[in-house]
Amino acid sequence: MERCTLTDVALAAGVSRAAAGKVLLGSGGNGIRVSPHTALRVRRAASKLGYCPNRAAQQLRGKPSQLVSVILSLEAPAVELDRLLQIERQGCRLGLQLTVSVIPEGDPLAETQRVVDTMAGRGVDGFLFITPDESLYTGGFPDLHGIPAVYNAVGERFSRQYAVSMDMVLGGRLSVERLLCQGRRRIGTAYLGPNVFSLRRLQGIAQATDGAGVTCLPTFFLQHQKDIQELPEALAERIVDEVAVGGKADALIVENDYWAARVLNAMKRRGVRVPDDVALIGYNNLDLGNFTDPALTTVEEHNDRIAEAMLRLLTKRMAGQKPDRLVLVAPELVVRKSA
Amino acid sequence: MERCTLTDVALAAGVSRAAAGKVLLGSGGNGIRVSPHTALRVRRAASKLGYCPNRAAQQLRGKPSQLVSVILSLEAPAVELDRLLQIERQGCRLGLQLTVSVIPEGDPLAETQRVVDTMAGRGVDGFLFITPDESLYTGGFPDLHGIPAVYNAVGERFSRQYAVSMDMVLGGRLSVERLLCQGRRRIGTAYLGPNVFSLRRLQGIAQATDGAGVTCLPTFFLQHQKDIQELPEALAERIVDEVAVGGKADALIVENDYWAARVLNAMKRRGVRVPDDVALIGYNNLDLGNFTDPALTTVEEHNDRIAEAMLRLLTKRMAGQKPDRLVLVAPELVVRKSA
Structure with missing residues (x-):
C-alpha cells in the first residue's frame, strides 16, 4: 500500500492542504486558522486513511525532531x-x-x-x-x-x-546584604553539612560580612542528617536554642525553605519573634515560603x-x-x- | 568490524563475564558484587572496544525495553x-x-x-x-x-x-467524618467552582452529613479564580468573613492545601483560632501542610x-x-x- 500523504487527507476531509497541515503538523504559523469542527474532520480523515503525520512532518521539515x-x-x-x-x-x-x-x-x-x-x-x-x-x-x-x-x-x-x-556565592552574599540593610549584627548559619553548596554560600556570606563590623557565629552543621527536606522538630529547636538564643543571633540563614519553615515554628514555640527578634532567610524560593506566617525571605535560583x-x-x-x-x-x- | 561482545569486554578488563554483565547490563541480581574500582575498569574496557551494551542487553532479554x-x-x-x-x-x-x-x-x-x-x-x-x-x-x-x-x-x-x-466522593466523606468525631456542627466549604472535583467531594460531604444532625453552610465558590494554587489574601479573608465568621462555621473544608494555608493565615489576622474556634481541612497532602502552624489535616490521594x-x-x-x-x-x- 502506498503511503498516504497530507494531500490525500486534505482531499478526503474536503479542506485545503494548508489547513490539513495546520491541524496535523502545526505548520503554516498563525496565518492559517482552522475551526475545531474542521480540525476534528481532518483528524478523522487522517485516522481513517492511516496517515502517519510524524514521518511526513519530518520529511517536510527536512530533519527529524x-x-x-x-x-x-x-x-x-x-x-x-x-x-x-x-x-x-x-x-x-x-x-x-x-x-x-x-x-x-x-x-x-x-x-x-x-x-x-x-x-x-x-x-x-x-x-x-x-x-x-x-x-x-x-x-x-x-x-x-x-x-x-x-x-x-x-x-x-x-x-x-x-x-x-x-x-551560590552570590546567593550567600545577597542574603547578608539584606540583613546588613536591616541593621542585623550577629548572623547565624545552619546547613546540612560542609558540602559544595553550603561552602559556596558561606564564602559569599564571608565576602559580604568582611569589614562590615558584624559577627558571623559558628555555622551549625547537621552532618548526619540525610534528607535535606526534612529537618526534624527537635533539630530545629536545637538550632534555635544554640544559635538564636544561646548565640544571641539577630539573623539566621538556613539550608533551604523547608528548614526555614521548621525553624520558624520552633522560634514561635520558644517565644522568639520573626523578624522582630531574629530575621530568617531560606533558600530555593519554594512554594511553601509563600504560605508560612510570616512569609519567607529566600533566594530564587531562576x-x-x-x-x-x-x-x-x-x-x-x-x-x-x-x-x-x-x-x-x-x-x-x-x-x-x-x- | 565485528560487533564487540560482553565476553570481549570481560577479557579486556580481566574480569568474569558475569561481572562484566553486572556492570554493563545490570544482570546477575544480588548474587554478584563488583567493586567500584573493577566497575570502572569494565566500563573503560567497554568504551575502548566500542561495546554497545544496550543492543546486547536487548538480545539477552529477548525483547527491547x-x-x-x-x-x-x-x-x-x-x-x-x-x-x-x-x-x-x-x-x-x-x-x-x-x-x-x-x-x-x-x-x-x-x-x-x-x-x-x-x-x-x-x-x-x-x-x-x-x-x-x-x-x-x-x-x-x-x-x-x-x-x-x-x-x-x-x-x-x-x-x-x-x-x-x-x-473524591470518599475524600469528602472522610473529611466530614473526622469533623463529626470532633463534635463540629456547622460545616463550611470553599471551592474553586462547581467542577467535577468539587461536586464529587460535595457529594461525599452530603453523604456523611445526611442525618447526622449537622448543618452544611452554602458552598463558597470562586468561579472566576483561574489558578487553583493561588488564593489571593483578599479572597481568603472573604471566605473567613463570610463562612467562618458570618456563617458561624466551626469547621471549614477547602479546595486544597494551598487554600487552607491562606485561609489559616487569614483566620489568624481575624483572631479566629485553628482548630479551637474553627477546624480546617485541605486536600492533596502537599508538602507545605507539614510546615504551616498548626500543620494541616488533609486528604492524601496516594x-x-x-x-x-x-x-x-x-x-x-x-x-x-x-x-x-x-x-x-x-x-x-x-x-x-x-x-
Whole structure:
C-alpha cells in the first residue's frame, strides 16, 4: 500500500492542504486558522486513511525532531522537578522531544552509566543532567558514547564539562546584604553539612560580612542528617536554642525553605519573634515560603534561566559548535516578611 | 568490524563475564558484587572496544525495553509532577522507558492530538495521560492510532476509556467524618467552582452529613479564580468573613492545601483560632501542610497507588489483555493539628 500523504487527507476531509497541515503538523504559523469542527474532520480523515503525520512532518521539515534524554537525581525533588518542567516547556518550543530518567538507587555513577547506555541505544541526540551535587561524580564522569551533554551542577569537577551552575556565592552574599540593610549584627548559619553548596554560600556570606563590623557565629552543621527536606522538630529547636538564643543571633540563614519553615515554628514555640527578634532567610524560593506566617525571605535560583542556558548550550553542541563551557546563573533575593 | 561482545569486554578488563554483565547490563541480581574500582575498569574496557551494551542487553532479554509516552497537563503542578515521579520510579522497575510531554497552551485537545501524533511517529508502545480534569475532553478523545492508553482523570466521560480515577466522593466523606468525631456542627466549604472535583467531594460531604444532625453552610465558590494554587489574601479573608465568621462555621473544608494555608493565615489576622474556634481541612497532602502552624489535616490521594494502577492497566493492555476499564483509588485522611 502506498503511503498516504497530507494531500490525500486534505482531499478526503474536503479542506485545503494548508489547513490539513495546520491541524496535523502545526505548520503554516498563525496565518492559517482552522475551526475545531474542521480540525476534528481532518483528524478523522487522517485516522481513517492511516496517515502517519510524524514521518511526513519530518520529511517536510527536512530533519527529524531531536530527542534529548534528561537524567535527574532527586535530592531535593521540588527543585529538580521544577527545573525539569522548565526544560520541558522551553525544549518543546525548540522542537526537542524529551525523555526523562531518574537515576535509580545504588552506586550513582554505575546507575547513571546504565541509563546513559540505554538512552544511547535508543538514539538520543543529547543529554541533560540535572544532578546538582558534584559528589555524584567522585568516580569520574559517565562515558557518553560521543553524544553531546550538558550538566546542571555545582563544583570544580565540572570545569572541563559543559555545565550550567548556580552562583551560590552570590546567593550567600545577597542574603547578608539584606540583613546588613536591616541593621542585623550577629548572623547565624545552619546547613546540612560542609558540602559544595553550603561552602559556596558561606564564602559569599564571608565576602559580604568582611569589614562590615558584624559577627558571623559558628555555622551549625547537621552532618548526619540525610534528607535535606526534612529537618526534624527537635533539630530545629536545637538550632534555635544554640544559635538564636544561646548565640544571641539577630539573623539566621538556613539550608533551604523547608528548614526555614521548621525553624520558624520552633522560634514561635520558644517565644522568639520573626523578624522582630531574629530575621530568617531560606533558600530555593519554594512554594511553601509563600504560605508560612510570616512569609519567607529566600533566594530564587531562576530555574527558567537555568533551563534556558542548558538548552542553549546543548543545542549549540548538537549543532557542532563549541560554546563556552561554564554558564553561571545569578540568583536573586526574594524579599518577604521574615527578613 | 565485528560487533564487540560482553565476553570481549570481560577479557579486556580481566574480569568474569558475569561481572562484566553486572556492570554493563545490570544482570546477575544480588548474587554478584563488583567493586567500584573493577566497575570502572569494565566500563573503560567497554568504551575502548566500542561495546554497545544496550543492543546486547536487548538480545539477552529477548525483547527491547518498551517506550511509554506520558502526557501531562499542569493544572496543579505539585500534584501532577509527583504523580509523574511515581510513574517514573515504578515504570523503571518494570523495564519501561518513559518519555514525557507537557501539553502546550492552546486548544487542549488539538495540542494533545499533536503530541500523540508525534509520539506515535516515534514508535511508543503506550500512552499515559495525567490530565485529571475531564473538561480537557469536551471535544472528544484524541485518536491514539491504535496504541494502548490509560487516563488518569475524574469524570463520567472516562467510562468507556481505560482510566484510573481518584475516589473524591470518599475524600469528602472522610473529611466530614473526622469533623463529626470532633463534635463540629456547622460545616463550611470553599471551592474553586462547581467542577467535577468539587461536586464529587460535595457529594461525599452530603453523604456523611445526611442525618447526622449537622448543618452544611452554602458552598463558597470562586468561579472566576483561574489558578487553583493561588488564593489571593483578599479572597481568603472573604471566605473567613463570610463562612467562618458570618456563617458561624466551626469547621471549614477547602479546595486544597494551598487554600487552607491562606485561609489559616487569614483566620489568624481575624483572631479566629485553628482548630479551637474553627477546624480546617485541605486536600492533596502537599508538602507545605507539614510546615504551616498548626500543620494541616488533609486528604492524601496516594499518587504511588495511582501510578501503580495506571502502569498495571497499561502493561496489561500492551500485552493484549482486556482488564477492567476503571480503577478507583481510595484516598486517606492525614490527621494533623488543624482538624
